[in-house]
Amino acid sequence: MRTAVFFCQVGDTSPLNVDSVAKYASNLPGVEHVEVLGVRPPLDPPRIAERIRTVRIDRIIIAGDQPGFFKPAFTRAMDLATRSPQEVFLAPFEAWGAPGEDAEERAKAIVACACRGVPFTLAAIPAKTPVHPATLVIGGGVAGIQAALEIADAGKQVHLVERTATLGGHMAMFDKTFPTLDCAACILTPKMVSVGQHPMIDLITYAEVEEVSGSPGAYKVRIRRRARRVDVSACVACGICAEVCPVRVPSEFDAGIATRKAVYVPFPQAVPNAYVVDGDACTWVQTNGQKCGACARKCPKACIDLGEQDRVEELEVGSIIVSTGYEVFDAKRIDRYGYGVLPNVLTALEFERLTNASGPTGGRIVTRTKQYDKRTKQDVWVFQPDGPSPRSVAIIHCVGSRDSAYNPYCSRVCCMYSLKFAHLVREKLPEAACFEFYIDMRAFGKGYEEFAERIKAEGTHVVRGRTASVQMVGEEMVVRGEDILQDRLLEFPVDMVILAVGLVPATGTEELAHRLGIQRDPDGWYAEFDYDGNPTETQRGGVYVAGMCQGPKDIPDTVAQASAVAAGVLRSISSGRGSGHLASLTLSQIEARAKTLSRPT
Amino acid sequence: MAIRVNPLLIDDLERYGAEDVQKCYHCGNCSAVCPHTDETFVFPRRSMRLLQMGLERKIEGSLEPWLCYYCGQCSTQCPRDAEPGETMMSLRRWLTSRYDFTGISRLFYRSPKAEVLAMVALGLVVGVGLVAWGLGNGGDIRVYDGERAFLKSHHVHVFDWGMAAVLVGLLGTNAARMWWFIMYRDKESRVPWWLYVKHVLLLPYHFFTQKRYAECGERKPWLLHLALMLSYVTMLVLIMFFLGHMQSDTWHWQAHLPGYLATLGLLGATAWMMRGRLKKITPLHRHSHESDWVFLVQLFVVAFTGILQHVLHRTGQPLAGNVVYVVHMMAAVPMLVLEVPFSKWAHLVYRPLAMYFAAMRREVLRAKVPAPLPAGARRVQAA
Ligand SMILES: Cc1cc2nc3c(=O)[nH]c(=O)nc-3n(C[C@H](O)[C@H](O)[C@H](O)COP(=O)(O)OP(=O)(O)OC[C@H]3O[C@@H](n4cnc5c(N)ncnc54)[C@H](O)[C@@H]3O)c2cc1C
Ligand code: SF4
Ligand code: SF4
Numbered sequence: 001m002r003t004a005v006f007f008c009q010v011g012d013t014s015p016l017n018v019d020s021v022a023k024y025a026s027n028l029p030g031v032e033h034v035e036v037l038g039v040r041p042p043l044d045p046p047r048i049a050e051r052i053r054t055v056r057i058d059r060i061i062i063a064g065d066q067p068g069f070f071k072p073a074f075t076r077a078m079d080l081a082t083r084s085p086q087e088v089f090l091a092p093f094e095a096w097g098a099p100g101e102d103a104e105e106r107a108k109a110i111v112a113c114a115c116r117g118v119p120f121t122l123a124a125i126p127a128k129t130p131v132h133p134a135t136l137v138i139g140g141g142v143a144g145i146q147a148a149l150e151i152a153d154a155g156k157q158v159h160l161v162e163r164t165a166t167l168g169g170h171m172a173m174f175d176k177t178f179p180t181l182d183c184a185a186c187i188l189t190p191k192m193v194s195v196g197q198h199p200m201i202d203l204i205t206y207a208e209v210e211e212v213s214g215s216p217g218a219y220k221v222r223i224r225r226r227a228r229r230v231d232v233s234a235c236v237a238c239g240i241c242a243e244v245c246p247v248r249v250p251s252e253f254d255a256g257i258a259t260r261k262a263v264y265v266p267f268p269q270a271v272p273n274a275y276v277v278d279g280d281a282c283t284w285v286q287t288n289g290q291k292c293g294a295c296a297r298k299c300p301k302a303c304i305d306l307g308e309q310d311r312v313e314e315l316e317v318g319s320i321i322v323s324t325g326y327e328v329f330d331a332k333r334i335d336r337y338g339y340g341v342l343p344n345v346l347t348a349l350e351f352e353r354l355t356n357a358s359g360p361t362g363g364r365i366v367t368r369t370k371q372y373d374k375r376t377k378q379d380v381w382v383f384q385p386d387g388p389s390p391r392s393v394a395i396i397h398c399v400g401s402r403d404s405a406y407n408p409y410c411s412r413v414c415c416m417y418s419l420k421f422a423h424l425v426r427e428k429l430p431e432a433a434c435f436e437f438y439i440d441m442r443a444f445g446k447g448y449e450e451f452a453e454r455i456k457a458e459g460t461h462v463v464r465g466r467t468a469s470v471q472m473v474g475e476e477m478v479v480r481g482e483d484i485l486q487d488r489l490l491e492f493p494v495d496m497v498i499l500a501v502g503l504v505p506a507t508g509t510e511e512l513a514h515r516l517g518i519q520r521d522p523d524g525w526y527a528e529f530d531y532d533g534n535p536t537e538t539q540r541g542g543v544y545v546a547g548m549c550q551g552p553k554d555i556p557d558t559v560a561q562a563s564a565v566a567a568g569v570l571r572s573i574s575s576g577r578g579s580g581h582l583a584s585l586t587l588s589q590i591e592a593r594a595k596t597l598s599r600p601t
Numbered sequence: 602m603a604i605r606v607n608p609l610l611i612d613d614l615e616r617y618g619a620e621d622v623q624k625c626y627h628c629g630n631c632s633a634v635c636p637h638t639d640e641t642f643v644f645p646r647r648s649m650r651l652l653q654m655g656l657e658r659k660i661e662g663s664l665e666p667w668l669c670y671y672c673g674q675c676s677t678q679c680p681r682d683a684e685p686g687e688t689m690m691s692l693r694r695w696l697t698s699r700y701d702f703t704g705i706s707r708l709f710y711r712s713p714k715a716e717v718l719a720m721v722a723l724g725l726v727v728g729v730g731l732v733a734w735g736l737g738n739g740g741d742i743r744v745y746d747g748e749r750a751f752l753k754s755h756h757v758h759v760f761d762w763g764m765a766a767v768l769v770g771l772l773g774t775n776a777a778r779m780w781w782f783i784m785y786r787d788k789e790s791r792v793p794w795w796l797y798v799k800h801v802l803l804l805p806y807h808f809f810t811q812k813r814y815a816e817c818g819e820r821k822p823w824l825l826h827l828a829l830m831l832s833y834v835t836m837l838v839l840i841m842f843f844l845g846h847m848q849s850d851t852w853h854w855q856a857h858l859p860g861y862l863a864t865l866g867l868l869g870a871t872a873w874m875m876r877g878r879l880k881k882i883t884p885l886h887r888h889s890h891e892s893d894w895v896f897l898v899q900l901f902v903v904a905f906t907g908i909l910q911h912v913l914h915r916t917g918q919p920l921a922g923n924v925v926y927v928v929h930m931m932a933a934v935p936m937l938v939l940e941v942p943f944s945k946w947a948h949l950v951y952r953p954l955a956m957y958f959a960a961m962r963r964e965v966l967r968a969k970v971p972a973p974l975p976a977g978a979r980r981v982q983a984a
Contacts, residue, residue: 336678392977402626403680433977439628461975468633468678480981482629484650486972487643489632489981 004033048077063091116598121530128577132318141169143323143547150566152200166270179451216541229277234303241295258360329400343381390495401502411502412552619691624683631675645685666692667955672817673884706943713891724931745919771942832866867904
């Protein structure tokens with residue numbers, strides 16, 4: 001095969017020395033033509049076709065940070081040159097980790113594999129290493145819970161580190177899950193309880209990973225346990241402390257639509273079911289013990305130690321599972337939807353809590369009403385259980401997703417949770433009109449399309465065209481948008497707007513990636529080893545990813561991936577050998593393996 | 602009738618400046634933020650759709666591109682960087698080339714080189730012709746006005762009228778074709794003759810006020826545009842009817858004063874517009890097609906040489922005056938004969954026509970029963 005290698009970059013930030021990689025490529029067997037085209041080059045298929053014809057090329061390799069971007073032009077050129085358009089292959093640097101250390105060597109290896117027609121991930125398999133039998137799970141959402149249980153149930157030790165004071169993650173906040181409309185808590189709570197009680201699981205809440213050292217199979221991890229100021233083993237969650245606490249702050253668990261005290265339990269089913277003192281809010285902590293301290297005095301078990309300090313502890317583990325999940329897109333960034341200004345524009349998470357039977361209104365869907373706050377002497381907008389029900393609700397899809405100004409990717413779950421919301425609105429408020437504004441309805445999973453049809457049949461008005469704005473027109477809140485299937489511009493006066501906000505990686509993802517030495521995608525999610533062939537491991541031996549932190553996915557996919565990760569961990573423990581770092585492989589090792597794997601020409 | 606699809610339509614439009622039509626995923630954001638969209642004409646998304654589907658005939662018969670004034674709101678807010686505003690601009694170029702039956706417009710837009718070459722060639726012919734004419738008719742290159750003038754104003758005047766006739770003929774056929782595509786071919790909403798009478802005053806109204814441009818939000822671009830257009834029309838009237846006065850040795854303030862004002866308007870506005878395009882101030886300016894530059898530079902040169910020959914004449918330098926006069930004609934004739942009917946200039950005619958057609962179409966469609974709305978929703982009314 002006469003091969004041509006074209007180097008094209010999408011971004012110009014890469015410190016990679018492309019010229020030297022190109023020089024290397026020109027010496028590879030079969031390579032007849034190498035061209036460095038630079039950053040976002042204007043590609044003219046007829047001109048490339050001309051080149052293909054003159055050099056008599058029958059295979060093209062596009063090398064670069066994201067070469068897929070340029071593929072159409074080259075495919076067209078091959079077609080124009082009457083060569084097989086199938087013979088265009090990619091050597092993607094970014095996907096296989098060439099922006100990291102040893103960028104140049106890695107890029108060379110990627111190009112070498114592409115020229116030999118061997119998938120890089122097949123040629124670059126690092127050597128195996130012995131594995132310590134204990135596992136660290138970072139993040140106690142449904143992904144972390146599932147992985148921890150699978151491994152612990154197999155009789156292996158697990159340390160589960162969770163940043164907040166309780167297990168559960170986002171799923172604990174939901175009322176129902178799509179598409180089955182099962183009760184979320186009924187699925188999650190038993191799992192959380194099992195984790196709390198499991199003899200093989202060491203649950204470390206209110207803590208974070210501070211440092212990771214060692215090597216695959218034998219990691220040393222330093223954990224900072226933040227001062228909880230309540231003795232978990234003694235606390236019986238009677239709640240007397242919270243009754244006397246005078247401080248009120250927005251509740252994270254209620255997505256900010258209700259308040260909690262400075263000493264609190266995140267929610268009644270929390271695991272561990274113990275109170276926690278929020279040092280940032282606590283008067284005693286903030287005044288260095290000068291003021292307050294009421295809770296500690298009133299606690300019947302005397303288990304509150306307001307002066308407690310952070311503690312650091314070290315663990316030795318063989319494998320690390322990262323399952324740090326996500327956060328929702330900050331809707332304030334898009335002014336035209338009025339979030340943060342108009343009181344009845346909510347984010348999806350806020351609505352989840354509003355409609356949840358354990359939420360501040362007991363699950364009644366109401367609009368915010370004005371109330372006079374005696375302390376601040378100001379009017380505030382609050383949800384009250386006896387507040388007025390909205391007569392019409394608009395749900396706007398793709399807020400912050402699929403938008404070149406914010407996140408280019410599809411967040412995958414918002415179409416479905418929006419349909420779930422529409423169902424809940426119509427079920428609880430049959431009189432209310434519900435409008436759903438979408439661009440494309442992504443109902444891709446098992447039973448999802450049927451769910452979407454069901455919601456439409458229930459009387460939700462599904463309008464194709466994402467709305468442009470939410471504005472106050474006099475006393476009315478008006479949603480304005482194009483109904484693209486009818487080519488008409490419409491205005492919808494509504495009482496409540498729910499923004500189907502997209503998803504972004506959890507705060508601290510970047511730092512954690514750095515500490516763990518793992519890569520991230522251009523969108524910020526942790527990068528898996530190989531999206532198709534090995535979606536659970538990372539390029540660093542013994543470090544796995546599970547759940548949303550690897551990319552948007554729903555609960556079924558999250559749980560499936562978590563179980564798959566557990567299988568990988570158990571495989572390495574029981575065989576005594578786990579994968580090493582990809583980075584430990586040298587270029588000549590990869591070259592040699594590619595050579596043996598390459599198809600005979 | 603079966604609908605014919607032209608799959609290469611977008612490729613063709615790319616030659617007119619469009620770039621990213623395929624990126625559009627039809628969220629409808631652009632239409633909803635557009636200050637000009639109303640209940641009948643919802644754009645620019647619809648145009649993006651028609652293009653993606655290759656519905657050439659529908660595009661040919663669409664009015665929307667002429668109702669857009671490129672405030673750029675849509676492009677700024679488009680989540681896909683699909684540049685709907687630029688697509689509308691390219692469509693105006695494309696439509697201009699469709700209305701023109703000669704194919705010259707198409708050639709100019711697709712090959713700026715051909716455009717410039719044609720200008721230069723015609724300019725040279727005019728230059729040589731004028732010199733030959735001047736000398737052949739006993740003119741003296743050192744005399745500007747009177748019996749022995751090099752270029753006698755009554756000769757030039759006749760020439761101007763001839764040119765005007767050609768121009769009107771070409772623009773007339775273009776306008777007729779525009780009507781044919783948009784109004785005649787539309788069998789669904791036939792416009793009765795009396796509506797043509799009823800709305801006819803819209804033509805001069807929109808021509809002289811360009812009111813729709815003012816609705817874009819910012820007033821400055823509109824004022825600038827209006828100043829340019831009014832100066833241009835003033836100048837045209839002066840030249841067509843008062844050329845003798847303008848060029849005589851004596852003062853005729855009725856002709857000279859408006860002449861100076863118009864020159865000032867032309868020079869100022871073109872200079873300001875060129876600055877905007879260079880600095881890429883608004884979305885409109887971010888993409889400049891070669892034809893936009895030809896338009897501005899040519900107009901500037903014509904206005905500048907026009908006033909220069911006048912100044913030279915007035916300051917007693919008839920020789921230099923005559924030379925610059927010839928240069929002025931070398932620039933002005935190609936502008937009037939080639940640019941005005943075949944290029945960007947033609948929108949002078951199409952814009953008011955479009956407003957006229959749109960008003961009639963709106964009235965016809967309003968009488969029809971619209972599709973039912975979802976409960977509680979209402980249509981956005983025309984501004
Ligand atoms: C409004 C909404 C509704 C949804 N409804 C549904 C539905 O009905 N059905 C469905 O299938 N899916 C639904 N989803 C998707 C679902 O929430 C996710 O698929 C699922 O929660 C992912 O679980 P996870 O464990 O990966 O992440 P998370 O639930 O986010 O859990 C991550 C955990 O990691 C912790 N953590 C983060 N960083 C660190 C760190 N550095 N150190 C230690 N711990 C850390 C967090 O505190 C958290 O507890 C919905 C999503 C949204 C936004
Ligand atoms: S899942 Fe639906 S709402 Fe969410 S980003 Fe994707 S298309 Fe938009
Ligand atoms: S805003 Fe952009 S993507 Fe959306 S319909 Fe308009 S052109 Fe298409």
